Amino acid sequence: MNKRILLLVILFVFIFGLFSSQETSYRAFKTDINTPFTDLVRNLESLEKSITTILFFLGKVALILLISIIIQRILFLIWNRYSQLIVDNFKNASGNEELNSVLPGLSQLARERLLREMRGVHNKLREHVDKVAPKNYRPNDRLVLPRATPDKRLANLVDSLNEFTPDQIDPVVQLLNVIFPTYGTKVTSILQNRGNNNEKIGITFEITDIEGHLASKLYTVWESPLNLENNQEQKLEAEEGEEEEGEEESSDALPSLKERYRLLLKPATRWLAIELSRREMVAAVPHQFYFGKKRTRYQAQIHHFFGVLYYASAPTHGFFFYKLATEDFQAAIKLCPNWYQPHENLADIYSTKGRQISNIKDGKIKGYVSDGRNLQRKAILEYESALKKCTDKESIRRIRIRKAISQLLVGDLVQIQEAKDEIEYLEKNWDATLEMNGPFIYSMATWYAITFTQGYGGDSIKKIAQTYLVYALVRNTENNFWKWAGKDPDFQKIRGNFAELQFVLLKELNRFSQLSNLKGEEFAKAIEKILNESKWLE
Numbered sequence: 001m002n003k004r005i006l007l008l009v010i011l012f013v014f015i016f017g018l019f020s021s022q023e024t025s026y027r028a029f030k031t032d033i034n035t036p037f038t039d040l041v042r043n044l045e046s047l048e049k050s051i052t053t054i055l056f057f058l059g060k061v062a063l064i065l066l067i068s069i070i071i072q073r074i075l076f077l078i079w080n081r082y083s084q085l086i087v088d089n090f091k092n093a094s095g096n097e098e099l100n101s102v103l104p105g106l107s108q109l110a111r112e113r114l115l116r117e118m119r120g121v122h123n124k125l126r127e128h129v130d131k132v133a134p135k136n137y138r139p140n141d142r143l144v145l146p147r148a149t150p151d152k153r154l155a156n157l158v159d160s161l162n163e164f165t166p167d168q169i170d171p172v173v174q175l176l177n178v179i180f181p182t183y184g185t186k187v188t189s190i191l192q193n194r195g196n197n198n199e200k201i202g203i204t205f206e207i208t209d210i211e212g213h214l215a216s217k218l219y220t221v222w223e224s225p226l227n228l229e230n231n232q233e234q235k236l237e238a239e240e241g242e243e244e245e246g247e248e249e250s251s252d253a254l255p256s257l258k259e260r261y262r263l264l265l266k267p268a269t270r271w272l273a274i275e276l277s278r279r280e281m282v283a284a285v286p287h288q289f290y291f292g293k294k295r296t297r298y299q300a301q302i303h304h305f306f307g308v309l310y311y312a313s314a315p316t317h318g319f320f321f322y323k324l325a326t327e328d329f330q331a332a333i334k335l336c337p338n339w340y341q342p343h344e345n346l347a348d349i350y351s352t353k354g355r356q357i358s359n360i361k362d363g364k365i366k367g368y369v370s371d372g373r374n375l376q377r378k379a380i381l382e383y384e385s386a387l388k389k390c391t392d393k394e395s396i397r398r399i400r401i402r403k404a405i406s407q408l409l410v411g412d413l414v415q416i417q418e419a420k421d422e423i424e425y426l427e428k429n430w431d432a433t434l435e436m437n438g439p440f441i442y443s444m445a446t447w448y449a450i451t452f453t454q455g456y457g458g459d460s461i462k463k464i465a466q467t468y469l470v471y472a473l474v475r476n477t478e479n480n481f482w483k484w485a486g487k488d489p490d491f492q493k494i495r496g497n498f499a500e501l502q503f504v505l506l507k508e509l510n511r512f513s514q515l516s517n518l519k520g521e522e523f524a525k526a527i528e529k530i531l532n533e534s535k536w537l538e
Helices: 002-031 037-079 097-128 153-164 167-179 232-245 247-253 257-284 292-317 320-335 340-358 368-389 393-410 413-427 438-453 459-475 480-485 498-511 513-517 520-534
Strands: 084-087 184-194 200-209 217-222
Touching: 084 097, 097 184, 097 257, 097 292, 184 217, 184 257, 200 257, 217 257, 257 292, 257 320, 292 320, 292 340, 320 340, 340 368, 340 393, 368 393, 393 413, 393 438, 413 438, 438 459, 438 480, 459 480, 459 498, 459 513, 459 520, 498 513, 498 520
Parallel strands: 084 184
Antiparallel strands: 184 200, 200 217
16 A cells, blocks of 8 residues: 555656646746747757756656665565464375375375464463463464465565666675574375285374474374274274174275375374474473573473473374473483483373273273383382472472372282372371362262272262362362363263263352362361252262
8 A cells, every 4th residue: 555655645746747847948938939940949859958957856856765665575575574483294205106196185184284273282371371371481472373385575675776786796695585484384295004004004294394493293193093082982883793794895985095094194293383382391401501401401491391382182183192201301310310200290191091092892902901000110110219209299299199099009918008108198187078189079079980990989989089080170260170070081980961060060169169179077067068059978
């Protein structure tokens, strides 16, 4: 719009100048019309010079305005430069020619899915940045849009100027590309395949920094066999149904190769989003100000922070995120051996993964129950390491109850008795109605729920687990547990009609906002009323 206004001003000045010159010439010609022929020629020459002078003047004005517009455009492009994220279209290295026709669509789906995952990771960054991430880092408010091609507007403008500028100043113009180059990240994506019958497919990502400031990263996200990490119970039911319907129908139920790659986009783009955030964090902090222990501590924080993100992604995106989280926590422990949090989170991974694989009922996958118990033993050792290094009383309580959960799942009578003694010690002189720490109550509910599931207690244990779970939901004012409690596998045997409980509980919280702040007998009576109305304990 501004450029159009400038062009109209130039045109107006030109027309006005031309009209003025013609009016002046006409007056001169009119006054001298009766002069000799030589005076007429002189007047015409004077008119021609006047017109030429005006045209040259207007040309200079137009040139100045044009140069101003070009300079303004260059400054605009330089000032509004941003880090670019170039995600190339997929390349097919799987050996399956049938995929060539779906590569463009698959590439676009990948960019859309990546943007969605980047939003999720960005939200996690903002939630945890004050507690976990290094204080020197703050995530950008603006998300970079994944592009198939880089933004070359500045480079194209410079190339166009070289065609019109004198040869003497061409090097100066070219310096703009050198001083203000394109920067950001480029991602190359390749479809992979293992085996002769598409037994295992994968997506390889090669991440490179356009300016070369960061080392390149190469990683392949492979398809998890038998959809192990998503839903073991549904997989078992599906396979049982296939056995009843026959072998031919079961083969038709398997997803096509194209659909398998589309399903793989979810964990693949999640990994890519987290890795891009890691590179952004590493590049954002000036490492020259970190030396010795301070630098080591910062590096440990980076590993621990992304270990937490990987750990949070595992339940919904795949088991391989547990492996990535384990590597980050182990790196943090190596860098800061006296820091208890990496030990605790590493133990949580062992315990969570151990519980998940122990629940597998598929007879075709052997050894998972014993593997689950071995992971619980590893978790116990890491919890003990965390307890030795932790000095915060609230954290110590949390770690002790999580250790008791792992001891309960080992299957060893000595460990089970130690777990019961630990819970008895924690509940000594403890009143759940006075406890304001929602996560701690949630952990207590988990211990009692697992105790009931393992067959170590009857309906009284189940009722304690259910009551503690309600206490935890009410105390958790940020609603972190509400969504997870409805699908937490540890509560499967005690959940019952959980949707009805949530409805009644939310209705009561909306009616009486101070419910979460009540204590003692008043709190217990309020919860009992909710339990009776929802009939959850029946």
